[in-house]
Amino acid sequence: MKRLQRRSLATFWTVLFFFYVPILVLVVNSFNASKFGGAWKGFTFKWYEKLFADHAIWQAMENTFAIALGATLASVVLGTLAALAISRWKGKIQSLHYGLLYTHLVLPDILMGISLLLFFISVGLDLSLFTVFLAHTTFCVSYVAMAVLGRLENFDGSLLEAASDLGATPWQTFWKVQFPLLLPGIAAGGLLAFTLSIDDFVITFFVNGAGSETLPVKIYGMIKRSRDLPKINALSTLMMCVTVLAVVASRMMQGLGTRQQQRDARAAASAASPASRQEGQGGRVRR
């Protein structure tokens, strides 16, 4: 047992090394004066300076965030409705509905990209930021729906019964009980949609048009043209810092939440034990 554990742990650390090394090399190279980064040729900020001077990148970033925001909003609405419908009704329609969202989730990006491209061409829609928005919303809906469904599946149905038992109409039950409790799931789905939209390259690559480049498409172009490589290092490092900070922040917020819950649970447990002791001899205490 010990040996198995030691070996598997060694594999795990090796894998982590494998995961982090390319990224570390990239970060280090963003400060390397050498263009290809094979060897260390001195510390520099010049790639960052060049990066900040590149207006096309800032334009692409603007596009990226605009698309991500729009697609997130649209997909949160569509995905939440879909999840509610799927969890409430069990007919053939909902099986199909679920099947659509699920199949879309497993389909490779390139298939979504090519089929949407063909579709936009066929209906005569010019490729633009709008087509990118449509495409992003489409793949985000599935993720939001699955995130909310996950929350709904753990949902205690008796809470809804309790609400209607206390006199809430179905509408009130939804807004006063179900929605507030689903909110974390919806937020998680939205966050997922947002990050996926920001990160998406393949689908965007197929459906974007002139002037609607997003950041990944821009980066791809820079990689392909093999110019500005160090600038990509700098950009990547910045983007990583932002995402890591965002992840750490959200983790900490979650952590605060769970820690609060843990504290609550502990308080409840400690409250329970003296209480039950006292309640055990209830007659004497109270009379």
Place this chain on the structure above:
Amino acid sequence: MADFLQFQGVTKRFGPLTAVNHVTFGVQKGEFFSLLGPSGCGKTTLLRMLAGFDRPDEGKILLDGKDITGLPPDKRQVNTVFQNYALFPHLSIRDNIAFGLRLRRLPRAEIDERVDEMLGLVQLRGHASKKPTQLSGGQKQRVAIARALVLKPQVLLLDEPLAALDLKLRQHMQIELDEIHDRVGITFVYVTHDQGEAMGLADRIAVMRNGVVEQIDPPARIYESPRTSFVAAFIGDTNFFEGTVSRIVDHDYCDVDVEDLGTVRCWNDKHIRAGAKVYLSVRPEKLHLTHERPVDLHDGKVNVFPVTVYQKVYQGAWTRFWVRHGENADDCWELSVLQVHSRYLLDTTPISWDDKVWLSWHADDGYMLENYDERDETLLNHPTEPAVPDAPAATVAENAASAAQEVLDGSGR
């Protein structure tokens, strides 16, 4: 006078299963009424139809003379205390209790006043601003009760409210529930599978099995005069005898011939005629074991048989014996006897394994059943399983069936 709450021929089916089958009974105003039965008996379905979560396929439910069968839950003056409490986790205790009042758009001051009153009733004044996760099980249960009671319902439904609590807390909450019921005077309908809770709390109990009410009576009558073998076996433990009435004695008693045992004298309150086949139920604690043959001081109203002790389990307050009458271990009478320890017993020689002793009981302690079902014998407390080859298979099938029915019965939990 018509009953405050009436079920009239209420039927509910889930696919091929009939969860509740033409149930008709009434509950009086202010009564503490309990629905008791094993899981899957239909008691929860009945409660859910009363609350409005399920709609009966047939029949009517009347509350205070009005038909409420088709009303949705939010239109009934009936509130429920859920088994898992169902407290809104995102709301504080105060907001949980005020939930229903706020929906009714009552003035703020009145809401505060009524919530405070309820917090006092369930002794949670200091916890008003806490969230449900910060409370212990017993406290959550009290919030659930307060939340339902604050709306002053015509009927309060309690669905196994104590099932999730540990034993000590359960005992304490029983007393508290009883006091709350006395104080608010609202009709309580209390669903449970725990006979102890039902016996201890209820004014009347409806014992249910397979979607049918088997008997409705006050607890003492349920225990002392069970109408069916199911009621006798489900509530407490008992011994069944099958026999034929051979003659009537003194108008109110009769002799019953029991195969391989002999003649048993029994109280004949139902005035059954000679020649009829009857089933008797005799509770284990009504049976006595003595080393000496007891002297009959009751003009032949004591039944006495020689038996052999073959199993004995000491249980603190009492000892449970299983005794045999008959020579052949494969074909004999096996009876369960409960002997409560009292000081005088300590003075006598303790009864032990393989002792040949006398078993006796008074004719008044045997009770004739109106309905007998062989299957109910499986509910009885018994040390050894009969050596029937397919018995385990049957038990598995029963478990599966009751599990399936439970799923349908408590659909949603």
Place this chain on the structure above:
Amino acid sequence: MAADVDRAGAGATPAVLEAPAPAVRRMGLLGRVRHHGAELLLTAPSFAWMTVFFVVPTVLVLLLAFRPTALDGGVGHGWTLQTWRTISNPNYPSIVWRTIWLSFAATALSIGIGLPCAFAMARIKAQWRPTFVGLVILPFWTSFLIRVFAWRLLLHPEGAISTFLHSTWTIFGWQFRFLEPQTTLLYNSFAVLLVMVYTYLPFAILPLYAAAEKFDFSLLEAAFDLGARPWRVFWRIFVPGVRAGVVSAVMMVLIPALGSYVIPDLVGGPNSEMVGNKIYQRALPDRNLPHASALSALLMLGVLLPPGVAWLATRKRHIGATDTDVVSAMSSPASNLGNSGGRRRNGVRS
């Protein structure tokens, strides 16, 4: 697949809103419209959206594969099998074959590496597990493109790894170098496979870890106690125990691997192209839409095959279980228990 099973398992959760369903039959026409109205209102938006932007485009792909190519880069009229004939020329089968073996190799490697990782993660103290999961996920919060790019830098002829492997080392007086200076690490199938494993490994580790966390490790102790060797215990007890995780890990890796486009495009060369690259070439630079469609249809078939099989398998099992439940519920105690009630008669008189 896993998600299907989950959903089936949670079928009974939302109870209230389900409750009116049996009553629909008695609600009359207006009630029926109203009842279904709510469902329609909630279902229509996403259903319509998915139909327009997923079903229709997919069908379009399948249809276009049977259209002729117009010379001006558009789609011609009429129907033809010409495209399919072109696809069976010798060039494509080798690409299809490469796509398949690279994807399967990446899947096998990911699972082979992922299993011990999952084992290790499930064996460490519970309080550390979220941190370890975080460590696995964190690098993948960076952009996918950037991760591929990082490898391109590493494998680049002037990059760190190349420099390291190409330089001459003197160890104990022996001159020696790992690779000849001319060998390129980039632009070959090996690079594609390496980066695929790098990219998809977390997708294998996470479901495997989820399964391993539920695994009862005392089974392993029992196996050791019975004298089994570590290797055997791992493969014969642990791996079958996390079978469900393996199945979903295969799905999570194999499907995106089959549809790879960016990885072979950025780190592969002309001899390591995959179907995805061809789809892109035919669709955008060549403007040969029927051709791109036919290749996409082929890829779609390949991608939907494995989950389809998995789904059919789980669905079958599920129906079986339901049948058993119903059967046992219907054959209630009555028939079976008749002869087990032997309290009075201890056994049958015989």
